[in-house]
Amino acid sequence: xxxxxxxxxxxxxxxxxxxxxxxxxxxxxxxxxxxxxxxxxxxxxxxxxxxxxxxxxxxxxxxxxxxxxxxxxxxxxxxxxxxxxxxxxxxxxxxxxxxxxxxxxxxxxxxxxxxxxxxxxxxxxxxxxxxxxxxxxxxxxx
Amino acid sequence: xxxxxxxxxxxxxxxxxxxxxxxxxxxxxxxxxxxxxxxxxxxxxxxxxxxxxxxxxxxxxxxxxxxxxxxxxxxxxxxxxxxxxxxxxxxxxxxxxxxxxxxxxxxxxxxxxxxxxxxxxxxxxxxxxxxxxxxxxxxxxxxxxxxxxxxxxxxxxxxxxxxxxxxxxxxxxxxxxxxxxxxxxxxxxxxxxxxxxxxxxxxxxxxxxxxxxxxxxxxxxxxxxxxxxxxxxxxxxxxxxxxxxxxxxxxxxxxxxxxxxxxxxxxxxxxxxxxxxxxxxxxxxxxxxxxxxxxxxxxxxxxxxxxxxxxxxxxxxxxxxxxxxxxxxxxxxxxxxxxxxxxxxxxxxxxxxxxxxxxxxxxxxxxxxxxxxxxxxxxxxxxxxxxxxxxxxxxxxxxxxxxxxxxxxxxxxxxxxxxxx
Numbered sequence: 218x219x220x221x222x223x224x225x226x227x228x229x230x231x232x233x234x235x236x237x238x239x240x241x242x243x244x245x246x247x248x249x250x251x252x253x254x255x256x257x258x259x260x261x262x263x264x265x266x267x268x269x270x271x272x273x274x275x276x277x278x279x280x281x282x283x284x285x286x287x288x289x290x291x292x293x294x295x296x297x298x299x300x301x302x303x304x305x306x307x308x309x310x311x312x313x314x315x316x317x318x319x320x321x322x323x324x325x326x327x328x329x330x331x332x333x334x335x336x337x338x339x340x341x342x343x344x345x346x347x348x349x350x351x352x353x354x355x356x357x358x359x
Numbered sequence: 360x361x362x363x364x365x366x367x368x369x370x371x372x373x374x375x376x377x378x379x380x381x382x383x384x385x386x387x388x389x390x391x392x393x394x395x396x397x398x399x400x401x402x403x404x405x406x407x408x409x410x411x412x413x414x415x416x417x418x419x420x421x422x423x424x425x426x427x428x429x430x431x432x433x434x435x436x437x438x439x440x441x442x443x444x445x446x447x448x449x450x451x452x453x454x455x456x457x458x459x460x461x462x463x464x465x466x467x468x469x470x471x472x473x474x475x476x477x478x479x480x481x482x483x484x485x486x487x488x489x490x491x492x493x494x495x496x497x498x499x500x501x502x503x504x505x506x507x508x509x510x511x512x513x514x515x516x517x518x519x520x521x522x523x524x525x526x527x528x529x530x531x532x533x534x535x536x537x538x539x540x541x542x543x544x545x546x547x548x549x550x551x552x553x554x555x556x557x558x559x560x561x562x563x564x565x566x567x568x569x570x571x572x573x574x575x576x577x578x579x580x581x582x583x584x585x586x587x588x589x590x591x592x593x594x595x596x597x598x599x600x601x602x603x604x605x606x607x608x609x610x611x612x613x614x615x616x617x618x619x620x621x622x623x624x625x626x627x628x629x630x631x632x633x634x635x636x637x638x639x640x641x642x643x644x645x646x647x648x649x650x651x652x653x654x655x656x657x658x659x660x661x662x663x664x665x666x667x668x669x670x671x672x673x674x675x676x677x678x679x680x681x682x683x684x685x686x687x688x689x690x691x692x693x694x695x696x697x698x699x700x701x702x703x704x705x706x707x708x709x710x711x712x713x714x715x716x717x718x719x720x721x722x723x724x725x726x727x728x729x730x731x732x733x734x735x736x737x738x739x740x741x742x743x744x745x746x747x748x749x750x751x752x753x754x755x756x757x758x759x760x761x762x763x764x765x766x767x768x769x770x771x772x773x774x775x776x777x778x779x780x
Contacts, residue, residue: 236570236593239618242648244625246571246593248548251471287620297471314472315532319554319578337472 228257230290230300233265242271245317251296252316252323259286270320271307273352291324295333301326308348311340320355322348392429393417400425400433400441407431409454414441415462427452427459435462435491441477443467443496448475467496469524476501476530488513498526499547502534509538517547517569525570527552531559539564549575550592557581565590572597573614576604584609594620594642604630608780614640621662624649624672636780637662642670644684646672655679658778664730665688669762673697679776682706682725686743689725689766690734696763700725704772712773723771726757726762 233253239246241264247253254272256264260283266272269291276284289303306324309331314321325331331342345352389403389411397403400420409430411707417438424447426568427433431454431637439462443449451461453463464477476498480486484506493499499515502508515528528547529539531557537559543566544550550566552558554577561584573589574596576582583605589595595611597620598604604627611621621640622632630652637643643653643662647669655678659665665685666677670693677698682688682705689700702718708718732739742748755762 237617243599244623245597245599248571295471315474315554 218299228288230255230257230267230288231263236270238265240265240267240271240317241353242266243268243318249317250292251294253292255290255300256284257288257290258283267317268320269322269324269348270316270318270352270356273349274356277349277353282320293326293330294323295325299326306345307331307342309334309340309342310351311328311338313338313340318356322352324326328334364699368531386412388412388414390414390416391420393418393420401750404429404431422447425450427457428454430454430456432458432460433462434458434460436468437461439463440465443475443477445469447456448473448479449477449496451479451481452483452486455483456485457483458489459491460487460489461491463492463494464496465494467498469497469518474498474501474526474530476526479503480505484508485513493528496526497524498530499528499544501530501561501602502532502537503526504533506535506538507537508534509540510643511538511540512542514543515547515550516543517543519546519568519570528566528569528750534559538562542761544573545569549573550589551575553577553579555579559583560585562586564588566595567591567646569593575599579604583607588612589614589621590621591615594623596621597623597625598627598630599623599625601626601630606630606632606635607632610780611640611643612636612638616641618642620645624652627652632657634778634780636660637665638780642667644668646670648673649694650674652676653678656776656778657681657778659683659685659688661685663687666690666725667695667734668692668698670695670697675699676701678702679772680704681775681778683775687727687730687733690730691726691763691766692734694761694763696766698766698768701772702772703768704775705768708770717773719771719773723768724756724759724762724766725768726766727752728762731762 247265247267252268254266261354290300291306361481390395390658391403405413412432415435419440421442441464442468445466467475467477477493477496479501482504486508488510493515495518498543509696525605527546527549528544529551531553539561542564545568547569549572551574556579559582563586565588567590573592576598578600580602585607587609591614595614618748619641621637621643624646626648628650632654636654636659643659646669648671650673652675657680660683662685664687666689675698677700680703705714708723711722751773
């Protein structure tokens, strides 16, 4: 689950190994790269997640210095091999797509893709700050 | 003879009405054949009325999505194949009381945007999907917001792709009162997947070699799965965020590999795990944040770990189980234990029974110090069976420092519990 990278200098995201990697938050095996996300802490610890909602919940549960300067990565929903840093990503909540933890959040890399998604699936886009708040209030109480 | 007309008239009229009723409700058969008058199922559906039967002759039928919006039965003759060409969803049912039987569905298209299925049931009830063969589809049988349907004797073999391109075999979302029986699933993302599914029975199915899980239950309640075989999956059965789930008479076998489990329970409250056989899994039962689960009369045979229970799992009872030749019987994540282990049979138990009541006279501590260490630092596994470890284990048993003091079987059995599976 938790992989220690060998002190990689550039903190590039590691690829998701379908059928091998489990989500660090919900324990599920990661089966769909479209929603898979990753946190690399300042110390270089890598955490992989099966959904954006899991990454955000995990991030909010770990408020410390190592996570404050962590890199957060999401996959571009339309190009599920491409990593996008959370600062550049655009997020959409749609009810046409079902994500592993049921919050139906997806990410894309730019505004033209947002338009493309809205055309095909509908839904509402949201900013990172709004997303943090949304996950905090709507993640199922377990 | 003079019979009044008043008396005779009803006798004449009633049979007339009866014949009318019978004629209008008599189901007709519509034959679909590539060299007949009706060549596609879509054409047959246009001609059909509720209650009709569409019989599909041998042949490969290619085309866009078939929308079944009438209450019909669609039956395939031997060799009737519907092909999605790797592009389309094949059949979508939006009418109640539809039966789909004896057809082969193949190549439903992979899509990142739509959950394309071979057979999709949308907001319907009383449908039957029976005796079909599904090969190489993105999703196999997909039920959304449906009730009182039966899925039986279907064979669902996925595309086995180890990436996003593989969907669920039998996939249920927001359903109630479904019966899933005597199916075979293999090479799907999850063999059988439930999300928000209640009052559903899964029985006599075989789920093997799936990419992720044999059976996956999410946010579901009051479901039971019995008499199933889960073999060679990433995990056999996974139950997450569920309540009131019954797991009985199943075999969890050879779900083997790093971090693979027979049965994974995460936040299951109020469940029953009874009369199951766990054979050669890396971990037979993994429990995290699960409460009030009764685990009794199970056989745990030759697993890596029989039970891994995290300390946030509470009030679970492990009673009358057989723990036979597991590398480790029980491991926990901390020193706190609020679960009951009592009246089990452990092959690793070295105690004695002087008063011959069948219960060992000394308690059994199923968590060894070594299993605790390995759980924290997996490379320590290399020290297994060394004398150093044996000495440590004996010392820890006499004076528990790291392992939970309360995790003790006070009445370990001297003989195996009779379990029928």
